[in-house]
Amino acid sequence: MTSTPYLTGHYTPAVDEITATGLTVEGSLPPELSGRLIRNSHNPKPGVTPTHWFKGSGLTASTAGTHVIEHGGRLLALCEANVPYELTRDLDTVGAYDFGGRLRSAMTAHPKTDPVTGELHFFGSSPFPPYLRYYVADPKGTITRSVEVPGATASLKHDFALTRHHVVFVEGTVAFDPGEHSGIPYAWNDAQPARIGVMPRSADGAARMRWFPIEPGSMLHAANAYEDDRGRIVLEGPTVDREGFQLSWNWWVGAPGRGTEPNTRSYTRRWVIDLASGSVNEEIIDDLAVEFPTLNEDFLGAEHRYQYAVSFPDQNGLGGYGVVKYDRATGARSIHEAGDARLPSEAVFVPAAGGTREDDGYLLTVVSDLKQDASQLLVLDASGLDRIATVHLPRRVTAGIHGSWIPDTAFGDDVH
Numbered sequence: 001m002t003s004t005p006y007l008t009g010h011y012t013p014a015v016d017e018i019t020a021t022g023l024t025v026e027g028s029l030p031p032e033l034s035g036r037l038i039r040n041s042h043n044p045k046p047g048v049t050p051t052h053w054f055k056g057s058g059l060t061a062s063t064a065g066t067h068v069i070e071h072g073g074r075l076l077a078l079c080e081a082n083v084p085y086e087l088t089r090d091l092d093t094v095g096a097y098d099f100g101g102r103l104r105s106a107m108t109a110h111p112k113t114d115p116v117t118g119e120l121h122f123f124g125s126s127p128f129p130p131y132l133r134y135y136v137a138d139p140k141g142t143i144t145r146s147v148e149v150p151g152a153t154a155s156l157k158h159d160f161a162l163t164r165h166h167v168v169f170v171e172g173t174v175a176f177d178p179g180e181h182s183g184i185p186y187a188w189n190d191a192q193p194a195r196i197g198v199m200p201r202s203a204d205g206a207a208r209m210r211w212f213p214i215e216p217g218s219m220l221h222a223a224n225a226y227e228d229d230r231g232r233i234v235l236e237g238p239t240v241d242r243e244g245f246q247l248s249w250n251w252w253v254g255a256p257g258r259g260t261e262p263n264t265r266s267y268t269r270r271w272v273i274d275l276a277s278g279s280v281n282e283e284i285i286d287d288l289a290v291e292f293p294t295l296n297e298d299f300l301g302a303e304h305r306y307q308y309a310v311s312f313p314d315q316n317g318l319g320g321y322g323v324v325k326y327d328r329a330t331g332a333r334s335i336h337e338a339g340d341a342r343l344p345s346e347a348v349f350v351p352a353a354g355g356t357r358e359d360d361g362y363l364l365t366v367v368s369d370l371k372q373d374a375s376q377l378l379v380l381d382a383s384g385l386d387r388i389a390t391v392h393l394p395r396r397v398t399a400g401i402h403g404s405w406i407p408d409t410a411f412g413d414d415v416h
């Protein structure tokens, strides 16, 4: 029995692949849920103990174990240190995919689909110059823009944000460190300035790039960003301070002094960047330990009212696993508690057919249930977080990272 945290408990790797049909469903599945929920995570092969959780084999391909998306009819498994791996819609590996040679760097695991234009915006970062390159692919998947982002450094960049008129990069207090031997060469570094970079999306954007100093910290995931009615950039996301980062990092590498979970101490922050005055207002808007922020992606880049996330028990065991909903208009926070030893995955929002309100839709989450040694797909009503349906899965699905809902319509000829 190993004590490696990412090989035990909820994170125990699956040892086989199965195809299961005729699953037991409690409640009723909404008819518009016709498609694929594809989850990715790290799932080291039996007998393999990677030096870092992120070095473990991916559930879908290769070491691309962070996320999986669809764009232009292609399924792409993603990790930020490499190019994507293309998959068939039945999850067979096609191979490395570099956008026909136009991808000239690694690719972030967090590309953003602009809900207005259908373009895919993304970046590639590197610990060596050029540190940051920004790309746009058209709705069919052809890269139409590729630009080096000026002023970037070797700060770790896992995610970014997109508004209607700007691209927003965040450089936190975690930077390239060749002395870090876990295989992921980054570490907290007090000498690394924390900054937010704002680049207009216009053709001359790189020349108008600006960097704004912020308080030390590290943001793994952006919840959303938008321009408010005064033209200020508003950015929100869960962040960690030095202690929170170290608790997470030590879990990721299996070192002493680690958190009981990958995330046990985080703070959701809001930055308001006034482009006219150059000032940045920063505040903590919630101190619940959450990660995996999601939203109705029709509101990506626009002012959104509702935000979703997954909550974790804190380092003292207080709180619990759950799916969290924030109402930014009222300040209310509600939680669908998953229950003891039941860890929900990232809650993916799927709009309801004919929905009119931002939260008319469903949250799909796969719960790892240790007591039953099984998993269930929960379909929650995004408006009240009530459970609509439970699909019982015959295996416990390895807990982990990101995934996407891909409706059958995404593949065009595959509608059934």
Ligand SMILES: [Fe+2]
Pocket: 066, 109, 110, 158, 220, 221, 402
């Ligand atoms: Fe991520």
